[in-house]
Amino acid sequence: MSLTVLSVAFWLGVVSRESVGGAEQILLQIDEGLVRRGHQSLVIGRPESKIAGTLIPTVSIDGGVSNEAWVMAHDAIRRAMADALRRYPVDIVHLHGLDFADYLPEQDVPVLVTLHLPLHWYKQNALAVRRPNTFFHCVSRSQREDFPKNLRMLPEIENGVSADMLRERSIRKGNFAAALGRICPEKGFHLALRACRQADMPMLLAGKVFPFREHQAYFAEHIVPELDGKRRYMGPVGLRAKRRLLSSAICLIVPSLAPETSSLVAREALACGTPVVAFRRGAVPEVVRHGETGYLVQHADELADAIRACQLLDPERCRRMAQQRFSPERMVENYIAAYRGILEGACKLSQAV
Secondary structure (H helix, E strand, O other), X not given: OOOEEEEEOOOOOOOOOXXXXXXHHHHHHHHHHHHHOXXXXXXXXXXXXXXXXXXXXXXXXXXXXXXXXXXXXXXXXXXXXXXXXXXXXXXXXXXXXXXXXXXXXXXXXXXXXXXXXXXXXXXXXXXXXXXXXXXXXXXXXXXXXXXXXXXXXXXXXXXXXXXXXXXXXXXXXXXXXXXXXXXXXXXXXXXXXXXXXXXXXXXXXXXXXXXXXXXXXXXXXXXXXXXXXXXXXXXXXXXXXXXXXXXXXXXXXXXXXXXXXXXXXXXXXXXXXXOEEEEOOOOHHHHOOEOOOEEEEOOHHHHHHHXXXXXXXOHHHHHHHHHHHOOHHHHHHHHHHHHXXXXXHHHHHHHHO
């Protein structure tokens, strides 16, 4: 039986192959996987989004992220959701934004919430949802362990990487380290820049500075002073440029100060045959095998030595491990199984009533 899935993206992120956000990339993989399998995929997202299924556009809100912008975005999502539920035979709604609690549908349709972020990112009462037929899941074992034990959750679904990342290609390694992600305080990219200076290693930093005041201040006060002729900032990169960057780097540095829930970029680097240097926290130890596909450190002063050591690791071992574990097909099948399990449970509940 085919499914009709209505996915809702975070309002600040564009969903496309050029997306810079991890949640948007996962949503796109699900969208494409559903369409390939003959299901109907509906996606509520910004009008610039480019998806395989049917886009239900909201609004493009750029500039500063004010309270008015949040209200406008949530109003647009609610209208789009009500319209979609009226026009299409939606089986399940799949929410991906950290602000999901502000636009849960009023209709009695099953809802799956993917918790892409650490617990402290969500509003205090966001998970205390009394709405029936609302289900949560995490994206890694370590992330789940940080959430309240009394919160009913479905089994975690591990993130896959784009099939384009897993495709073998011949790209020569350059003499530089890479770092990639949202440019914000908790990502700790200033530590990567300092470590590369200590290791006398050139570095390329890629990523987007979102219009949050603290993100822009972090970039101006902590990133710009660390840049020089050998350590440069590239700005946001799309799929093709990201694939080339990761494939040609000696290593990827993931210096996150917050526990990573999945570290999609670390998975992508391994898929491109590039080892990862990261702090031993969050879900990163579930992704990187210390001494085989990268190095896990406890303190910032260990980063420089780990960066140098990555030159001796085997890129093919990184790639083989990613192919075995991070298949997008496996992830999509797990989501479809979760959708069907939710729908079967809801059906049994309605029959019992």
